[in-house]
Amino acid sequence: MPIHIIDRRLNPGGKSLENRQRFLRRAKSLVQGAVKKTSQERDIKDVLEGGEVTIPLDGMHEPRFRRDGGTRDMVLPGNKKFIEGDYLQRSGQGSAKDSGPGEGDSEDAFRFVLSRDEFVDLFLDDLELPDLAKRKIAQTESEGIQRAGYTTSGSPSNISVSRTVRRAMARRIALKRPSKEEIEELESAIAACADEDERLLLMAQLEKLKAKSKRIPFIDPLDIRYRRFETVPKPVAQAVMFCLMDVSGSMSEHMKDLAKRFYMLLYVFLKRRYKHVDIVFIRHTDRAEEVDEQTFFYGPASGGTLVSSALQAMHEIVRERFSPSDWNIYAAQASDGDNSYSDGELAGMLLTDKILPVCQFFAYLEVGESGGSAFDLSDSSLWTLYERLRNSGAPLSMRKVSERSEIFPVFHDLFQRRDTAQEKAAP
Amino acid sequence: MTERLFEGADWDFHTLQRITDACEEVATKDLGLNVYPNQIEVITAEQMLDAYSSVGMPLFYKHWSFGKHFAYHEASYRKGLMGLAYEIVINSSPCISYLMEENTATMQTLVIAHAAFGHNHFFKNNYLFKQWTDADGILDYLDFAKNYVMQCEDRYGRVEVERTLDAAHALMSHGIDRYPGKKKLDLRAEEKRAGRRRQHEEEVFNDLWRTVPAGKSKTRSALSIERRRKLLGLPQENLLYFLEKSAPRLAPWQRELLRVVRHIAQYFYPQSQTKVMNEGTATYVHYRIMTKLHQQGRISDGNFLEFLQSHTNVVFQPEFDDQRFSGFNPYALGFAMMQDIERIVTRPEDEDREWFPDIAGKNDVMGVLRDVWANYRDESFIAQFLSPKLMRHLRMFHLHDDPEERAGIRVDAIHDERGFRRVRRELARQHDVGYIDANIEVVDVDLSGDRRLILHHHVIKGAQLNETDAKRVLQHLADLWTYDVALIEVDANDKVLREYVVSPRPISAVA
Numbered sequence: 001m002p003i004h005i006i007d008r009r010l011n012p013g014g015k016s017l018e019n020r021q022r023f024l025r026r027a028k029s030l031v032q033g034a035v036k037k038t039s040q041e042r043d044i045k046d047v048l049e050g051g052e053v054t055i056p057l058d059g060m061h062e063p064r065f066r067r068d069g070g071t072r073d074m075v076l077p078g079n080k081k082f083i084e085g086d087y088l089q090r091s092g093q094g095s096a097k098d099s100g101p102g103e104g105d106s107e108d109a110f111r112f113v114l115s116r117d118e119f120v121d122l123f124l125d126d127l128e129l130p131d132l133a134k135r136k137i138a139q140t141e142s143e144g145i146q147r148a149g150y151t152t153s154g155s156p157s158n159i160s161v162s163r164t165v166r167r168a169m170a171r172r173i174a175l176k177r178p179s180k181e182e183i184e185e186l187e188s189a190i191a192a193c194a195d196e197d198e199r200l201l202l203m204a205q206l207e208k209l210k211a212k213s214k215r216i217p218f219i220d221p222l223d224i225r226y227r228r229f230e231t232v233p234k235p236v237a238q239a240v241m242f243c244l245m246d247v248s249g250s251m252s253e254h255m256k257d258l259a260k261r262f263y264m265l266l267y268v269f270l271k272r273r274y275k276h277v278d279i280v281f282i283r284h285t286d287r288a289e290e291v292d293e294q295t296f297f298y299g300p301a302s303g304g305t306l307v308s309s310a311l312q313a314m315h316e317i318v319r320e321r322f323s324p325s326d327w328n329i330y331a332a333q334a335s336d337g338d339n340s341y342s343d344g345e346l347a348g349m350l351l352t353d354k355i356l357p358v359c360q361f362f363a364y365l366e367v368g369e370s371g372g373s374a375f376d377l378s379d380s381s382l383w384t385l386y387e388r389l390r391n392s393g394a395p396l397s398m399r400k401v402s403e404r405s406e407i408f409p410v411f412h413d414l415f416q417r418r419d420t421a422q423e424k425a426a427p
Numbered sequence: 428m429t430e431r432l433f434e435g436a437d438w439d440f441h442t443l444q445r446i447t448d449a450c451e452e453v454a455t456k457d458l459g460l461n462v463y464p465n466q467i468e469v470i471t472a473e474q475m476l477d478a479y480s481s482v483g484m485p486l487f488y489k490h491w492s493f494g495k496h497f498a499y500h501e502a503s504y505r506k507g508l509m510g511l512a513y514e515i516v517i518n519s520s521p522c523i524s525y526l527m528e529e530n531t532a533t534m535q536t537l538v539i540a541h542a543a544f545g546h547n548h549f550f551k552n553n554y555l556f557k558q559w560t561d562a563d564g565i566l567d568y569l570d571f572a573k574n575y576v577m578q579c580e581d582r583y584g585r586v587e588v589e590r591t592l593d594a595a596h597a598l599m600s601h602g603i604d605r606y607p608g609k610k611k612l613d614l615r616a617e618e619k620r621a622g623r624r625r626q627h628e629e630e631v632f633n634d635l636w637r638t639v640p641a642g643k644s645k646t647r648s649a650l651s652i653e654r655r656r657k658l659l660g661l662p663q664e665n666l667l668y669f670l671e672k673s674a675p676r677l678a679p680w681q682r683e684l685l686r687v688v689r690h691i692a693q694y695f696y697p698q699s700q701t702k703v704m705n706e707g708t709a710t711y712v713h714y715r716i717m718t719k720l721h722q723q724g725r726i727s728d729g730n731f732l733e734f735l736q737s738h739t740n741v742v743f744q745p746e747f748d749d750q751r752f753s754g755f756n757p758y759a760l761g762f763a764m765m766q767d768i769e770r771i772v773t774r775p776e777d778e779d780r781e782w783f784p785d786i787a788g789k790n791d792v793m794g795v796l797r798d799v800w801a802n803y804r805d806e807s808f809i810a811q812f813l814s815p816k817l818m819r820h821l822r823m824f825h826l827h828d829d830p831e832e833r834a835g836i837r838v839d840a841i842h843d844e845r846g847f848r849r850v851r852r853e854l855a856r857q858h859d860v861g862y863i864d865a866n867i868e869v870v871d872v873d874l875s876g877d878r879r880l881i882l883h884h885h886v887i888k889g890a891q892l893n894e895t896d897a898k899r900v901l902q903h904l905a906d907l908w909t910y911d912v913a914l915i916e917v918d919a920n921d922k923v924l925r926e927y928v929v930s931p932r933p934i935s936a937v938a
Contacts, residue, residue: 005466007468009474009528026491067893068893069830073825076826077821084845112502
């Protein structure tokens with residue numbers, strides 16, 4: 001009898017991938033809820049690692065007609081001491097030898113592992129930068145160039161060497177141009193040849209080959225190809241996010257931790273969802289400085305507080321590098337709300353005159369001590385300032401955070417997709 | 428001395444070939460097995476997980492529930508809660524066995540003997556499989572099902588198809604013909620039939636029929652109940668079949684989907700009735716083959732010890748008060764009974780001669796076993812062949828748990844002279860699908876009234892349906908039927924215990 005032995009190990013894997021995606025799509029709202037819940041308990045770096053989530057099985061339950069209750073009979077192995085007519089207590093042993101965990105019970109909550117991508121996608125699914133389309137997008141279309149195949153004419157700087165050489169080689173093979181080795185071989189044969197007649201014959205052959213190789217050039221102008229570029233209109237989707245963080249002495253470790261978590265989340269969100277978002281990190285005490293992300297998140301600093309310094313720095317950077325006509329400008333500020341009294345007026349002026357007019361959106365996050373009791377006393381000076389500005393119609397969002405677990409909901413709140421937010425508001 | 432098949436744990440494809448040849452020699456010459464041609468496929472752990480989530484079949488249609496099972500198995504496998512099976516075997520011709528690549532050479536030998544010869548012989552010869560499954564056609568049919576579901580999704584939308592399949596899956600355990608009488612399914616013909624039906628519909632389609640004015644409907648004299656039930660083929664316990672044939676507002680493709688699910692349920696029906704026998708047969712066969720190969724010197728002592736260790740794990744039966752206990756292990760019970768039959772046939776005692784006069788001392792072990800394997804299912808097998816000696820050995824006893832009984836759970840019978848027959852009857856009943864599945868049938872349709880579909884659940888021993896699940900399944904049923912569905916639970920005296928009525932959801936609400 002013939003026996004087939006087949007190695008299937010090299011077959012493409014992921015046969016269940018589609019079923020898995022269907023499952024995730026179906027369970028999306030449940031999984032999303034679970035993802036958010038899980039991420040509250042985790043470090044932001046871990047959020048990116050994906051991981052195990054638990055969802056209630058309710059929506060994903062596959063019902064069957066099954067029976068329970070009633071009188072039950074069972075035959076079991078391992079009788080040691082019972083004789084016919086004995087009675088067993090129900091509570092103790094009785095439940096222990098239940099006929100195994102019922103299918104329905106053991107599946108009540110359903111645990112499974114999400115991959116990193118699945119996890120982050122679900123986590124960031126309904127977030128976006130508000131008003132990413134610039135208000136005057138129609139006028140500010142710029143032109144970009146993009147590769148579009150090859151052409152036979154063009155500037156020498158655009159010669160595509162690999163394509164040209166490839167075509168030349170194809171032509172040489174097609175026309176049977178004698179190769180260098182062939183000629184060398186013939187030459188050595190002539191050198192080794194003793195017989196005069198044959199030598200002459202070989203010489204004639206060599207001449208012929210040499211002539212042919214001269215006739216058929218190594219690279220012909222016909223072979224040359226140029227890279228072609230096309231100009232395409234490119235809508236402005238450039239955006240820059242300014243992260244302004246207060247690192248002054250009045251910020252406790254807890255507050256700094258909250259602020260950093262917030263920015264970490266913002267950073268992850270922007271990096272993942274938008275290709276063309278620049279991020280500018282500014283931290284300030286009574287002086288402001290632009291720093292790289294490493295310093296921003298991990299570098300120590302301390303000092304007094306002058307919020308206007310950060311706003312001033314932002315304003316200067318905008319003027320130098322990010323022309324408001326070309327860039328969508330966003331800013332997120334985190335602070336304990338403490339500002340030196342004399343600075344309030346300056347900060348307010350900078351905001352109203354310089355910053356807010358060019359910003360699409362400005363988010364202000366006020367961090368407080370764990371427990372949040374300080375908030376109940378009175379609003380901080382910054383909070384009052386921003387509240388006034390918001391009431392006069394500036395694109396400002398403000399939130400207060402005092403616990404780690406609040407970071408995720410607040411973040412979510414700030415960057416929730418606008419249309420979904422409106423849908424929710426309207427019954 | 429004969430040459431060793433392999434040394435150590437490593438194997439390659441030549442080794443597999445040698446192993447298979449050696450197993451085949453023992454299987455056909457010594458054991459007289461009759462098997463389908465074998466196809467052996469080596470797969471990775473990930474592919475094994477894939478196979479798990481599509482009920483072990485190499486190809487299957489797409490559905491979210493398989494994704495759910497995959498996610499579940501994957502999570503428990505990664506955490507180490509669950510080991511993977513060494514093999515999966517498919518009842519098809521050729522008979523496909525999947526071997527895991529991680530197995531050692533000894534394990535591969537064990538698995539080939541177990542699956543490619545043990546299970547294979549059982550699939551080919553057992554009367555239930557012969558009656559209800561079509562090993563030649565199943566892979567083609569699954570391929571058809573997969574493509575058909577895909578086409579439906581393209582034509583009618585994924586949501587609609589998913590909705591129909593969800594409902595069909597919920598009713599899957601009640602989509603089975605339990606009694607023969609219908610002719611055996613020929614799955615290839617099924618596939619052609621579906622194609623022809625579609626083609627015919629397309630050929631005779633004429634949009635003008637829609638515009639022909641309908642005449643005055645004939646007033647039909649009220650059908651007598653008997654006549655009506657007869658016309659609808661009632662009572663009918665195959666709910667999927669009934670819906671496919673009689674649900675008033677299903678689209679043709681929906682009926683076809685119900686049919687697909689029904690056929691697949693029917694294909695697996697024999698397996699659920701023969702767990703003990705199937706595994707018992709395969710385990711007995713691998714034990715015989717491995718022992719023989721060892722006797723011939725083709726497997727070294729060390730490798731044979733490795734085999735014995737995993738064999739012992741497989742046939743381990745924890746006792747009822749053990750933490751690991753979760754019912755009878757079909758491998759253990761099946762293997763013990765096969766060995767016991769071997770003992771009765773070759774070395775019977777007086778007791779055996781009295782209990783099994785037909786086979787005791789007959790000496791033709793394989794002849795008797797082959798006959799058993801061909802003609803019994805778990806329930807009848809246990810009822811016939813569980814011997815007093817084995818009951819004593821396993822110390823079986825019967826518990827009767829009546830919730831009304833205050834004193835507790837009664838020990839109804841133990842492994843003594845008075846109890847043997849009762850314990851055996853009770854154990855056989857535990858393996859009878861007729862007792863395991865709820866007995867639900869369609870009894871009537873209120874044709875003159877609101878077209879309500881009426882089902883009865885015949886309650887046995889007071890075990891009523893789980894309420895949440897029952898409501899959900901009935902909801903699916905009502906969605907397919909598109910009118911109200913009533914399920915009445917009645918006990919043996921026709922006393923109504925409980926009544927469910929469910930109305931169909933409007934389609935938009937479901938989607």
